[in-house]
Amino acid sequence: MGSQLTGRTILVVDDNPENLIVLGELLLAQHKVRTANSGERALHLARQAPLPDLVLLDVMMPGMSGYEVLEGLRADPLTRDIPVIFVTAMSGVEDEQHGLELGAVDYVTKPLHPAIVLARVNTHLELKSARDHLQHQNARLEVEIARRMHENQVVQDVTIHALARLAEMRDEETGNHIVRTQDYVEQLAKLARAHPRFAAALNERTVVLISKSAPLHDIGKVGIPDHILHKPGKLNADEWGEMQTHAKRGADAIRKAISDTTEAAEFLDYAIDIAQSHHERWDGSGYPDHLAGEAIPLAARLMAIADVFDALISRRVYKAPFTPDEAYRLMAEQRGRHFDPDLLDIFLGAFGEFCAIASRYPDTPAPPGSSPPH
Template identity: 60%
Template sequence: MVPTNPSARILIVDDTPENLAVLGDVLQPDYTVQATTSGERALAIAAGQPAPDLVLLDIMMPGMDGYTVLTRLRDNPLTRDIPVIFLTALDDTRDEEHGLALGAADYIAKPIRPALVLARVRTQLDVKRARDALRDHNAFLESEVARRMADNEHIQAVSIRALAHLAETRDPETGNHILRTQAYVAHLANALRTHPRFAQTLTPRYITLLTRSAPLHDIGKVGIPDHILLKPGKLDADEWRIMQTHAALGASAIEQAEADVSEALPFLSLAKEIARHHHERWDGTGYPDGLAGDAIPASARLMALADVFDALIHARVYKPALPVETARDIITAGRGSHFDPAVVDCFLTDFPAFVEIARRYRDAD
């Protein structure tokens, strides 16, 4: 009969050279055979390359018996999946049950019967080949899923950035504002992830989604008329009321996008709460909903500070840029009124990092 896998490697372990010779004569016409009389040597061969596809293992050996060898094989990640057929002259079913419980694939009783050996070997090699094929197929599927998820996340990131730049075209003086605020928020989130008030929220996955969603915080500005959005100088009361609507407009636009997809997307939910609530104030005097304290989503509390700091240190149509030290003092003064005290404390502790982010993403001259 033609062997199932003529390239298969079989390791025979038996302390009796005569038994090795008999089994070698039976198997060598069809398979590549290695043989040893030592359990220790068997372990070394099995862990080497190329590894055997199957081990025929004698139970009763001096020094290290077959049960110990099998246990060691199963304990080693390099050898745990190699099938083992026990060779034994023992006829007690309890010995067979013990070996199977340790992970043996099959038993062959001595004296050796060549036809039975070939049949048992062929069966175990077929099983191993099928298992290896399934493992490789599963590995391919996992790789493909990971690749497609990476593609989807890249598409999401590009789409978000494109939408953010669309809003930026209405307010051209903001320059790299979306890059800077994104980096500020990411830094704050990572620094606060072990803070008692933030630890439950700021998981690694949440921080990833938050960082991805942050550029959409001002998407609602596309709905603000140019004569208000680009007005040099201070807005009057009516103009200010219209300007304030950009928070709700942005949240509404993202909510409509959510309604167009078949399942909820967490990054859109975060983008929506950032857009709506990043102008709320810790003391409840912000807009659009007058939320206060921890009722303001954590994402919006981080963005509130990031947005104000960046606006202070860069020129706008209605004001010049302020020195970073002046901006720091203004934010410090807003601790507990405008901003979450813990977020301000984090900002002050890591202030040089925020200055470096501003430098790294500075607007082109």
């Protein structure tokens, strides 16, 4: 027997003292042996640390039989995986079958033959050692997979926010706009799950994916010329038309990114919907595709409410920030016009929660001497 199997703990259970002595002397040369002369005592010792690596169990005992002991071992999560070999004078096929059906790994009949007993013990100790090693390796693998998935998630999130920050810096708008709007979208989506219109589409995973996609809503502004992005006054018709192209530019950029990789990223499908359609309006008067009603992707309808709310309460070069009460009134007037009426009702019904999010992430004041944002 290999050295890796020496020093294992074996529990021997038999109501006959002579059998306990015989088995104990046979096994003690290479293993640690515990003995129990009753089923109740066996169950007690089986739960003591270190747990037995193997149980040799007599079947016919007064009080609790070996079958009942095995059932007790299998019922306890602490002992259910300990292999059990029945040691009994019962030699009928039905008896052996019954023991194996209950979960015993082997069956040794009396009178005992030392060589056979040792061979059976060693075989099952080797099997248990292999199972333990495999379980340990699987546990390590699961930990490593979880670690790498977490790292990939962090890299993905950092990349998303870096791209969103790039667009935001070019636009020279508010410092925490992407953080606030992401939280608005997530909270609104969670609340909308309780509404029958949205319950099927907004499961827990969908909410996470839409929230993850939200920071990319204005990524297309990277492609808008500086003289338009940074213009201090009102845009003329041509400039406004060019500004509107940022929605499709952003969606196209994400589509191109998807085509450049062999790995699918489900959240990017939502990112496309949000980038392209978050300026669409419920009544069809938005851009770039003049979609209306349910034709506007749900993720974009969520983003539209978040984006407009944040724009209203934030300072822009062309306006001072509106108060929350003013923003509430202006958005309520757009029910069924700019916004999905049911989503807006949900938003306004929990308006205080969104104001609290805005308070958590205030804009960073511009440094002295800097030009005003557009």
